[in-house]
Amino acid sequence: MPATRLRDRPAWQALAGHHAQIERRHLRELFAEDPGRGERLCAEAAGLYLDYSKNRITDETLDLLVRLARESEVEQRRDMMFAGKPINTSEHRSVLHIALRMPKGASLTVDGVDVVAQVHDVLDRMADFAHRIRSGEWKGHTGRPIRNIVNVGIGGSDLGPVMAYEALRHYSARDMTFRFVSNVDSTDLVEATRDLSAEETLFIVSSKTFGTLETLTNAHSARDWVVGQLGSEEAVARHFVAVSTNAERVREFGIDTANMFGFWDWVGGRYSMDSAIGLSTMIAIGPERFADMLAGFHAMDEHFRTAPLSENLPVLMGLLAVWYGNFFGAQSIGVMPYEQYLKRFPAYLQQLTMESNGKRVTVDGVPVGYDTGPVYWGEPGTNGQHSFYQLIHQGTRLIPVDLIGFGKTLNPLGDHHDILSSNVFAQAQALAFGRTEEEVRAEGTPPDVVPHRVMPGNRPTNVLLAEKLTPRILGALVALYEHSVFTQGTIWGIDSFDQWGVELGKQLAVRIIPELTGETEPRLTHDSSTNALIRHYRRLKQT
Ligand code: F6P
Secondary structure, eight states: OOSSOGGGSHHHHHHHHHHHHHTTOOHHHHHHHOTTHHHHSEEEETTEEEEOTTSSOOHHHHHHHHHHHHHTTHHHHHHHHHTTOOOBGGGTBOOOGGGGGSOTTOOOEETTEEHHHHHHHHHHHHHHHHHHHHHTOSBOTTSOBOOEEEEEOOGGGTHHHHHHHHHTGGGSOTTSEEEEEOOSSHHHHHHHHTTOOGGGEEEEEEOSSSOOHHHHHHHHHHHHHHHHHHOOGGGHHHHEEEEESOHHHHHHHTOOGGGEEEOOTTSOGGGOTTSGGGHHHHHHHOHHHHHHHHHHHHHHHHHHHHSOGGGOHHHHHHHHHHIIIIISOOOEEEEEESSGGGTTHHHHHHIIIIIHHOOSBOTTSOBOSSOOOOEEEOOOHHHHHTTTHHHHHHSSSOOOEEEEEESSOSSOOTTHHHHHHHHHHHHHHHHHHOBOHHHHHHTTOOTTTHHHHOBOOOOOEEEEEESSOOHHHHHHHHHHHHHHHHHHHHHHTOOTTOOGGGHHHHHHHHHHHHHHHOSSOOOOOSOHHHHHHHHHHHHHHHO
């Protein structure tokens, strides 16, 4: 932690004063004063072009934000992460997802162990396994090749795999079926398997801890389904593999650890899609394309590690999030991909951003005294425009938005892609510049309707553009947001790598389960609301 608390840092105080001026400025003026702004306030790295000119900032704002990053020791803490120092202080762990995508031959030694060599050992085993599955060499219990992959996991052991599969579906083995089961709601597993034959199905049980109730419940039911269909416990060995850091528990479940792909406690669940947790992704797109994805992650890592702060994409995006959250009081950030394959990207980002930065105390345990992680949310492209964009355009809340577009579609069809892309630019334009009362009047609008049609504008956007969605670009895009989260968390002085807040609910649920399942009326000792709800539930269950 820097010696000075965030609010006392000179740059923070300067930003507070500066905000009072900027708040009154409109993007229309800022663009009018500086005709080259749109070409100037942009940056490019790892195949991603970021236009951040339509933000409520001036050069002075940027200077102050960069000063804030320096005073908050973003560079030092970034270097500590890259050196494997235990920056996840509440769990006493290194934070080394960046090692997952270091190229073969690179080395990073932590506690005397070269973690990059470990990573590549696992990647090689994954590649061998993926080849055997894809080629049909790996046979199920009855001798049939595997054609269906079901990933069973939750949180980071689900959202990354499902997002990456959807994002890279274009590149996937189309003769195979991929399903993802996360919810302990039985419907999830039942629907995911109802049209599959166990003979051709492989379950990948993905759980860092191998102790997550939802995943183990689903995995046990999946095992019953396989054994029920194939008539033998021996089938488990050919139809289940595990991805975990916990060999002991994998063995207890009955999966041969020869069929386990490991990772390490220095990989956070929400930072794990490029570890063995990505096994389903690798089977879907093949090891070579998986390597391309890792190269994209690494390219963005290198940019984050080496580029000056003022040209550093993740730093800029992180600083802008702080600017709106802490100085304008923005509560949320929208992320809208104009690419159907990225439909699960906002859901993926929700865990990455909110489980990381939804914290109320600093790393030294002191209540922060300022807002931390904003709510991230979003939907693909034009669908959102016909639903909630109204609020972003004319509502009373300020919602900064990231719009993600591509030069090429993976499925060319008439002029669909140009129509889609026109919306990226039009939305950013409308949000920034709006429509004045004079303009609305000049269109002959009836006076009583004029106020309803005025578009205030001055609503900030980042526009991210890439040539087309490839494994490499997906890696770069995810790493961009990972490091933006890091930048924000470092400024707020919080531990972005723990998640203690999810524990209490889990413990209470474990206590409540027997009260719901027991035959006899339980003696309830909760608060009166929980007691009444449990009684009512039991009545509903019995009718
Ligand atoms: O409940 C939160 C969490 O611990 C996440 O951080 C994690 O991604 C998820 O549960 C799943 O955990 P595991 O991979 O250990 O099953």
